[in-house]
Amino acid sequence: MSAPTIQSTKVNYLTALKDAIAEEFARDKDIVAMGEDIGLLGGAFGVTDGLQEKFGKDRVYDMPISEAAIVGVACGLCLNGKKAIVEMQFIDFISCGFDQIVNMTATYHYRTAGEVNIPMVIRGPAGAYGGGALYHSQMNEAWFAHSPGLKIVCPSNPYDAKGLMKAAIRDPNPVIFYEIKDLYRRRDIEMELPEEDYIVPLGKAKVVKEGEDITIVTYGQNVYHVLAAAENLEKEGYRAEVIDLRTIVPLDEETIIESLKKTNRLLVVNEAPKTCGVAGEVLARMTENAFQYLDAPPARITRMDTPVPWVKPLELYVLPSVEKITEAGLRICKF
Amino acid sequence: MATTAKADHQTGLNDEASKLPSAQLTKGDYEELLRQLYLARYFDVRLIKEKKRGRLRGTLYSSHNQEAILVGSLFGLQSEDWISPIHRDMPAFFLKDIRKDWNNDDRMGMTIQEVCAQVWGKATSPGRARDNWSHIGCQSKHIIHSTSMLAGTIPAAAGVVLADRLNGKNTIAMTFNGEGSTAQGVFHEAVNFAAVHKLPVVTIIENNQWAYGTPTNLEYPLEDFARRADGYGILGLIADGQDVVDVYDKVMQAVNHARSGKGPSIVECKTFRAYGHGDHDDDRAARYRPADEVEKGRERDPIAVMKKRMVEMGYMTADDAKNYAAEGKGASEVTDIDFPQQVVDYLSKGVEFAIKSPLPEAEEAAQWVFKEVE
Incomplete structure (x- = not known):
């Protein structure tokens, strides 16, 4: 493992991702990266900054604006x-x-009865709240959760970002990796990361705050909205347990069920639209598998079933917010 | 205009016949090419007969009248080269690398047993019959598995040869596509990418004039699709898709071009779809296609064209050419005596294997969604 990229001070979410990719590139010479403007420029946000310089044009490809060819050529590789x-x-x-x-x-993998596996990570900046409008704000993970054969990851902090990226790169299956662009350079979530190599295994959720009165399940940027709402609930006398899914597929039902045994109340929050979304899937599975632990009707807070509009008041209107989460949490706790 | 374009595309390639790749072919090669034409044709008619006998289910996408394209394109490939056939190219799976020895099961092509097992949907097929009958392939034999999304494997073809280039290997990827595939966005994206990196991707266009029920004039506004190559800055060639030797010549020029590092190419092979899109479409095709167009499109049977060549070259007597008279006959008119015994025996071996093979266990359907993490 090459030492220079290891940080002894706090790193942001973007650096954690960048280091994970660079360290994996150094570890495994068969890794190749492809994307638009990722080489010379280092990526629109800089996640691959310096990668081509260090590992060469044979491993880091500036691609034409051709997403289908980018994925397809990578599939061939x-x-x-x-x-x-x-x-x-x-x-x-x-x-x-x-x-x-x-x-x-x-x-x-499926259609070749296991002969072929495609170890590909498709990663990219995702998420709203930044005024990106309809086509620079999406969380479209549900499209892919509905397509068997893809793992789906979405970290909320630098530690998870680095560990999940390494796990995704080492996974033998295709993984879609949602990087929350509003977290890339957010100062208040910077963390000191271990100097030694580590991964965060795919498929394991994390209890980010313990509580007894309600379980709030979320991931990505909404983790911070939920944590703020949990503080509001605390002022009202309710202690929320907050679960960060980290991986959407495979979904860690066990961690949620263990939490529900304790709290008996469930709220799920996701940034994507409501219909057929991940929040709905969590509710359905808990209704099927943990109904006996529930003392109140579970609920979800999601984006409205609209695109993400551009200007601030419109954008915030359709998205989950601390207020909406607090309100729903109180309603469930008081049921 | 079209004539000029054709000449432009073949500039420097219209040298005298002695310089053509086919000048190196021996009498034995010609005989082998003809045998392979019979084999591809027999595969087609045998499956139609098997289906009529009730021994086979599924839709058949006939390659009848287009066999010269498959045979002529694959004949000059090396074992390690990659191919990606689509639904109308079923014979390509076993024709790959068959030249040295039809019965070598370890060659870099599929065995007839594997192909037939897939057609019959049996557990002995390489993909254990999970995807439908034309969607097979084999990673270790360098055959890319297609999906039903046309032109969808051209990016992967570019990817596999890019990987080989990175590993110091000089392989070719040959993709087979109908002219209908060329209107897909991914066709453009992939050919463009291959052109940018001068990747050795030979894109064969089997221009059979019909994309299911839509004629070419509603697909692109060119006489010769190969002209599109100019827009990509790559080599574009036109072959007579009824003439296996002309296909071999043009494709080998494209292959040599690719192998010498000059990049990708489009080889448009002009042919005609003899039947419907699939056998379910035969009756309707007879209505949406004018009878005289069909008759004209089928009048130059690739087997007859090759026999004529061989007679002219003295590789076959006019009397011998009357043997195995499969040419010009539909599946219902032709019988086993119209084919060389070697061809019938070869295919029968595959059919019998497939019929005897078991179906996959139902529970397998839930397997192999993900590869287990070690």
């Missing part, structure tokens, strides 16, 4: 012994590569 890290300049643009992801890449 993986079919022939390489491991690919693919950047979507914004995760919104992933729709242009949709067929290559859900039909070509996601199904390859």
Whole structure:
């Protein structure tokens, strides 16, 4: 493991991701990266800054604006012994590569009865709250959760970002990795990270705050909204347990069920639209598998079933907020 | 205009016949090419017969009248080269690397047993019959598995040869596509990427004039699709898709071009789809396609064209050419005596294997969504 990139001081979310990728590049010479403006420029946000300079143009490709070809070529590389890290300049643009992801890449292991596996990470900046409007704000993880064969990851802090990225790169399956762009350089979430190599295993949720009165399940940027709402609830005398899913597929039902045994109340929050979303899936599974522990009707707070509009009052109107989460939490606690 | 374009595309490639790749072919090669034409044709008619006998289910996408494209394109490939056939190219799976020895099961192509087991949907197929019958492939034999999304494997073809290039290997990827595939966005994205990096991707266009029920004039406004190559800055060639030797010549020029580092190419092979899109479409195709167009499109059977060549070259007597008269006959008119015994035996071996093979266990359906993490 190369020492220079290891930080002894606090690092932000973006640096954690950048270091994870660079360390994996150094560890495994079969890893190749592809994306728009990721080489010369170092990526629109700088996640691959310096990567091409260090590892060369044979391993870091500036691609034409061709998301389908980016994913498809990466699939071919993986079919022939390489491991690919693919950047979507914004995760919104992933729709242009949709067929290559859900039909070509996601199904390859299945349709070859296990002969082929595609070790690909498709990563990109995601999420709203920053005024990015309809096409620079999306959380479209539910599209892919509905396509068997894809793992889906979304870290909320630098430690998880680094550990999950390494786990995703080492995973033999295609992984879609949602990086929350509003967290990239957020100062108040910077962390000191271990100097030694570590991973955060895929499929393991994390209890980020313990409590006894209600379980609030979320991931990504909403973790911080939920933690703020939990403080509000505390002022009202209710202690919330907050679970950060970290991985959407596979979903860690066990951690949620263990929490519900204690709290008997459930609220799920996700940034994406309501209908057929991840929050709805968590509610459905808990209704199926943990109904006996529930003392109140569970609920979800999600984006409205609208696109993400541009200007601030409109954007905030449709998204989950501390107020909306607090209100729903109180309603459930008081049931 | 079209004539000029054609000449432009073949500038420097219209040298005298002695310089053509086919000048190196021996009498034995010609005989083998003809045998392979019979094999591809027999695969088609045998499956139609098996289906009529009730021994086979599923839709058949006939390659009848287009066999010269598959045979001529694959003949000059090396074992380690990659291919990505689509639904109308079923014979390509076993024709790959068959040249040295039809019965070598370890060759870099599929065995007839594997292909037939897939067609019959049996557990002995390489993909254990999980995807439908034309969607097979084999990573270790360098055959990319297609999906139903046309042109969808061209990016992967670029990717596999890029990986080989990074590992110091000089392989070719040959993709097979109908002209209908060329209107897909991913076709453009992938060919463009291959052009930028001068990747050795040979894109074969089997221009059979019909994309299901839509004629070419509603797909692109060109006489010769190969002209599109100019827009990508790559080599574009046109082959007579009924003539296996002309296909071999053009494709080998594209292959040599690729292997010498000059980059990708488009080889448009002009042909005609003899039947419907699939066998479910045969009756309707007879209505949406004018009868005289169909008759004209089928009048130059690739088997007949090759026999004529061989007679002219003295590789076959006119009397011998009357043997195995499969040419010009539909599946209902042709019988086993119209094919060389070697061809019938080879395919029968696959059919019998497939029929005897078991179906996959139902529970397998839930397997292999993810590879287990070690």
